[in-house]
Amino acid sequence: MLKVDHLSGGYGEKNIVNNATFTVNKGKMLGILGPNGSGKSTLMKLMSGILQPASGTVEIDGKELWQYATKELAKKMAVLPQLHAHAFSHTVRETVSLGRYPHQRGWFSSWSTEDEAAVVEAMEMMDISRYEHTAIDHMSGGEQQRVFVAQALAQNASILLLDEPTNHLDINHQKELLDTIKRQAIERDLTIVSIFHDINLASMYCDHLLLLDQGGIAAIGEPHEVVKEKEIREVYGTRVATHPHPELPKPQITLMPGVDRQAVEQKITKEDFSVSSEMVLYRSAAPLKTVSSAVINAGSGWFTTFMNRRVDENYRVSDTVEELTFYIEGKGFKSTDTVAMMTAVDVGQVVLENCEFEGGSIVVAVTAGAGNGTDVSMTHLKERRKKVGTVNTWIFVNGTLAEEAFLQAMMTATEAKTKAFQEEKVIDPFTGTIATGTPTDSLLVAATQQGGNFQYAGPISELGRHIGKTVFKATTEAIRRYRNPAPH
Amino acid sequence: MSKSWLAYAVSFLLLGGAILLGLTVGTVSISPAVLWNPSLDETAANILWNIRMPRVVLAGLVGAALAIAGAAFQGLLRNPLADPYTLGVSSGASVGAVMTLFFGISIPFLGSFTLPVMSMLGALLTMLAVIGFAKMVDRSMKMETVILTGIIFSSFLGSIISLMIALTGEELRQIIGWLLGSVSMRGWPYVQMALPFIVIGSFLLWLNRRELNAMLFGEDRARHLGVDVRRRKMVILIGGSVLTGAAVAVSGTIGFVGLVVPHITRLLWGSDHRHLLPLSFINGAALLIVCDLVSRTIISPTELPIGVITAFIGAPVFAFVFFRQRKGVA
Numbered sequence: 001m002l003k004v005d006h007l008s009g010g011y012g013e014k015n016i017v018n019n020a021t022f023t024v025n026k027g028k029m030l031g032i033l034g035p036n037g038s039g040k041s042t043l044m045k046l047m048s049g050i051l052q053p054a055s056g057t058v059e060i061d062g063k064e065l066w067q068y069a070t071k072e073l074a075k076k077m078a079v080l081p082q083l084h085a086h087a088f089s090h091t092v093r094e095t096v097s098l099g100r101y102p103h104q105r106g107w108f109s110s111w112s113t114e115d116e117a118a119v120v121e122a123m124e125m126m127d128i129s130r131y132e133h134t135a136i137d138h139m140s141g142g143e144q145q146r147v148f149v150a151q152a153l154a155q156n157a158s159i160l161l162l163d164e165p166t167n168h169l170d171i172n173h174q175k176e177l178l179d180t181i182k183r184q185a186i187e188r189d190l191t192i193v194s195i196f197h198d199i200n201l202a203s204m205y206c207d208h209l210l211l212l213d214q215g216g217i218a219a220i221g222e223p224h225e226v227v228k229e230k231e232i233r234e235v236y237g238t239r240v241a242t243h244p245h246p247e248l249p250k251p252q253i254t255l256m257p258g259v260d261r262q263a264v265e266q267k268i269t270k271e272d273f274s275v276s277s278e279m280v281l282y283r284s285a286a287p288l289k290t291v292s293s294a295v296i297n298a299g300s301g302w303f304t305t306f307m308n309r310r311v312d313e314n315y316r317v318s319d320t321v322e323e324l325t326f327y328i329e330g331k332g333f334k335s336t337d338t339v340a341m342m343t344a345v346d347v348g349q350v351v352l353e354n355c356e357f358e359g360g361s362i363v364v365a366v367t368a369g370a371g372n373g374t375d376v377s378m379t380h381l382k383e384r385r386k387k388v389g390t391v392n393t394w395i396f397v398n399g400t401l402a403e404e405a406f407l408q409a410m411m412t413a414t415e416a417k418t419k420a421f422q423e424e425k426v427i428d429p430f431t432g433t434i435a436t437g438t439p440t441d442s443l444l445v446a447a448t449q450q451g452g453n454f455q456y457a458g459p460i461s462e463l464g465r466h467i468g469k470t471v472f473k474a475t476t477e478a479i480r481r482y483r484n485p486a487p488h
Numbered sequence: 489m490s491k492s493w494l495a496y497a498v499s500f501l502l503l504g505g506a507i508l509l510g511l512t513v514g515t516v517s518i519s520p521a522v523l524w525n526p527s528l529d530e531t532a533a534n535i536l537w538n539i540r541m542p543r544v545v546l547a548g549l550v551g552a553a554l555a556i557a558g559a560a561f562q563g564l565l566r567n568p569l570a571d572p573y574t575l576g577v578s579s580g581a582s583v584g585a586v587m588t589l590f591f592g593i594s595i596p597f598l599g600s601f602t603l604p605v606m607s608m609l610g611a612l613l614t615m616l617a618v619i620g621f622a623k624m625v626d627r628s629m630k631m632e633t634v635i636l637t638g639i640i641f642s643s644f645l646g647s648i649i650s651l652m653i654a655l656t657g658e659e660l661r662q663i664i665g666w667l668l669g670s671v672s673m674r675g676w677p678y679v680q681m682a683l684p685f686i687v688i689g690s691f692l693l694w695l696n697r698r699e700l701n702a703m704l705f706g707e708d709r710a711r712h713l714g715v716d717v718r719r720r721k722m723v724i725l726i727g728g729s730v731l732t733g734a735a736v737a738v739s740g741t742i743g744f745v746g747l748v749v750p751h752i753t754r755l756l757w758g759s760d761h762r763h764l765l766p767l768s769f770i771n772g773a774a775l776l777i778v779c780d781l782v783s784r785t786i787i788s789p790t791e792l793p794i795g796v797i798t799a800f801i802g803a804p805v806f807a808f809v810f811f812r813q814r815k816g817v818a
Contacts, residue, residue, distance in 0.1 A: 050708050050712075069716075070716045071714040073714065079709075081706075084705075084706060088704055089759060090704065090759060091758065098698075098702050098713055101713045107695060151713075155713070
């Protein structure tokens with residue numbers, strides 16, 4: 001256990017670290033974050049005993065740092081500094097073997113089997129055994145870094161202090177190194193403190209994070225308590241956006257460039273949509289921020305091509321995504337840049353609506369088939385046979401939408417669609433009740449992210465009101481056209 | 489393991505050969521058999537034991553001392569240009585010696601040993617001054633501080649030597665000859681005088697072989713590995729200074745050995761001080777014995793100062809090893 005209590009210190013008279021207090025428990029990993037010059041390395045030097053604190057204490061297992069002899073301290077705590085150039089070079093094995101220095105005693109300091117085992121194991125863990133007899137100055141920065149990590153591991157200390165361990169490493173070795181260190185922390189119950197440059201890596205691997213700002217602790221806690229947009233922006237002085245890791249409950253940040261997106265100024269209108277019997281297609285001049293439940297590129301992202309493709313009633317393909325991707329590429333579009341939906345409905349009957357209002361405008365496109373009308377509250381009652389009919393709704397917004405606006409737009413649009421089903425008295429043939437939609441409806445909201453800002457899109461907001469009205473109108477019209485197809 | 493065994497075998501073989509040549513070759517050629525059977529040739533045995541043997545042993549000790557001190561200083565200061573003279577201790581020793589010659593000092597009871605004793609005194613005072621000053625400047629005695637302090641002291645002391653040379657007038661040869669270094673006409677007393685210092689100094693350095701390995705990565709790193717850097721550094725500085733002072737006192741400032749033998753040894757056998765220190769010791773001894781042999785035979789009967797020969801032989805050897813190594817790597 002490592003306990004830092006009201007620690008202050010620096011070089012000469014000037015304190016660089018001010019009044020730092022925190023504790024790291026066994027088996028835990030603490031990440032130290034902070035901009036350049038915030039005192040990360042100084043804090044590390046104070047903790048490792050290279051610098052004398054001006055005030056405050058560092059305790060290891062209940063004993064203050066200065067009470068340990070240098071060798072005893074090295075048995076308790078291993079330190080990985082930043083890489084430096086060296087005038088003379090050791091081989092990999094010699095370098096890793098030095099990690100055993102604190103464990104050797106006497107004038108002749110015989111090399112024990114335990115020393116040998118620790119060195120071999122450390123080299124294996126860092127995947128450097130095959131370089132054993134190579135001089136380290138003939139190795140790349142990344143390889144050298146792994147050699148020094150192996151040296152620190154061979155030291156067999158219960159506390160590990162790391163100063164940017166992933167420096168010089170490619171992403172694969174960054175991950176492997178941190179995996180190894182993390183595994184060691186868990187298996188050997190190590191206490192780890194590490195400086196990180198990369199906030200996202202730190203968030204992923206550390207149990208706790210400490211954010212330093214001008215020598216003081218700006219935030220400390222679990223990653224979600226520290227990696228916050230406001231904190232990071234204030235401490236680092238840069239624009240970032242935070243969002244959850246897609247697979248892990250750990251926050252991640254994304255940098256926001258200071259140069260604004262050079263988007264082509266554009267206004268989407270229904271006249272820009274091309275309609276054929278095969279598909280409804282919209283191609284945007286600049287990528288649009290999109291949230292959808294499409295077949296290709298569902299979820300959120302930035303896309304320029306939007307496709308609602310008609311397929312045959314009897315379309316049966318084992319891998320729909322693959323077939324549709326192939327189709328998109330075949331049409332000369334990029335599948336990575338295209339959001340695509342499918343329907344068996346005649347897409348020639350698509351309803352396109354423009355709606356202008358204060359601060360922005362929207363375009364709504366709906367293709368509907370009501371043959372499959374379903375009362376969602378009753379769907380659990382019966383197995384149903386699939387019929388033609390699905391409602392694909394697109395909403396394009398000329399404006400800037402916040403995250404919540406996207407979700408609210410989807411809710412508003414869904415409610416409007418349900419209301420249209422009700423108005424048009426679409427009946428669920430299996431239950432005889434009014435349908436709320438079809439079992440396979442899709443929805444897409446895309447925004448130019450230029451022009452007017454829309455924080456919300458619920459029915460209370462200007463944008464929401466117009467989405468509700470326009471989607472209702474378009475869906476109603478689409479259902480009517482489905483029932484009485486207009487000639488092309 | 490097998491590599492270091494080979495290193496020691498080769499080094500000892502070279503040393504053995506050097507000693508044998510040093511004893512037998514000269515204005516009077518002596519058969520090696522006289523070595524174990526003096527009755528074979530009384531005159532030859534006399535030359536061998538009273539003139540050649542002390543000369544070869546002294547050359548070997550001086551070469552060994554300078555080489556091991558150079559290896560330790562290069563490692564400690566992490567500077568390939570460091571040598572035993574970097575700290576300025578040798579300049580102190582030289583000032584002591586040159587002063588003795590300049591003022592014609594002769595201390596009673598010491599007689600002809602006034603010079604080496606004065607020289608050692610100069611070395612000791614300089615060592616204390618350099619370490620004391622460095623410590624005053626920077627309590628943790630960073631290596632940069634030590635190197636700069638050494639430069640300050642050696643240039644200052646060097647100017648005192650130059651001053652004395654300038655004021656000497658016609659009879660420069662004695663002083664210049666001493667400064668260039670020589671092991672001739674010293675005899676066993678000089679060996680006895682230097683031996684204890686060289687044994688102690690070498691032992692102090694050898695005790696710190698693993699610490700020197702750790703310090704190659706810098707002082708902070710060594711400390712993290714558990715090295716008591718401040719104490720070890722002091723011991724190494726004192727050990728190296730004792731060796732340098734003793735060597736300079738008995739033979740003058742012989743250049744090149746302390747700079748290049750460690751480099752050649754490192755290039756051939758690696759920079760692990762556990763082996764680098766003893767191997768430099770052996771190779772330094774061998775090189776200086778050979779150089780001494782050449783200096784007294786090449787234009788015999790005139791003897792050249794040994795300092796002229798060390799670089800004359802040493803530089804091409806170094807160039808050869810350096811070239812081979814770099815080519816091998818590339």
